Amino acid sequence: MTSSIRPAARENSRVALVTCDLFPDLWDDDHPLRDSLRERGAEVDAVRWDDPAADWASYDLVVIRSPWDYVPRRTDFVAWARSVPTLLNPADIIEWNTDKRYLGELAGAGLPVTPTDFVAPGQTWTAPTTGQWVVKPTISAGSQDTGRYRLPEQQDLAEAHVARLQAAGRIAMIQPYLAAVDTEGESALIYTPGPDGELAFSHSIRKGAMLTGPDEGNIDPGSEQITPRTPSEAELDVAARVLEHIPGGTNRLLYARIDLIPGPDGAPLLVELELTEPSLFLTEAPGAATRLADAILARL
Structure with a gap:
């Protein structure tokens, strides 16, 4: 019989959820995760990745969530990641995934990637x-x-x-530009660890088209049109193939988000593999934040 007892934090367990000064109290979508961890007895802090006063060694786990100002300082961000031994996802994944040339590697491995x-x-x-x-x-x-x-x-x-x-x-x-995004939208498939610790499908959402024309500056992450979506078998198949090609395997990961858009023939194409700081749309799927909190505590 499967136990319904949820993991509890070890006594005095501390978890840092990494953010930036734009969102000092985390992005709204991560509040359910923070609250779920606290309900299970963990001490949880929202900490800027570049906070010089942060004592990273004092945390049992450091979980990257919304450090969305790192782009112009990517070298510093990767160096910071390498200095935090309890970081999830781990630093070598962060370095690989924050440069989208990984898409060329995945295409070279035979995966259906948007031509780039x-x-x-x-x-x-x-x-x-x-x-x-x-x-x-x-x-x-x-x-x-x-x-x-x-x-x-x-x-x-x-x-x-x-x-x-x-x-x-x-x-x-x-x-x-994949025109299907205007009609079908973009699918984001989110994976988090299952009971055995291996990444398992958690939930999926549909994102509406955002690019309307030439580069005009930053896009507000809250402007996305998000709705729940059930992925197709073809999308699940592509996602499974992508996960098989993540360097070092998936058992080291706390989360993965796979973004897909139908190509000209209707078959899903990989747009991005998000392993660093993706929105996980935890508010769009009942139980998603709880499952992720359980996975974090299991790592403790």
């Missing part, structure tokens, strides 16, 4: 002659510095966007 061209500083980019295209940097979060361009009408704007990223020493990535 990478253009480094000093390289020449020849714009496609037609179609809609997305330009963004390989290191970004929350759709920052991301734009959607219709060619050839907006060719000058697209080329200027790539040149602007290159001039800042950043690598640009160019992808076809």
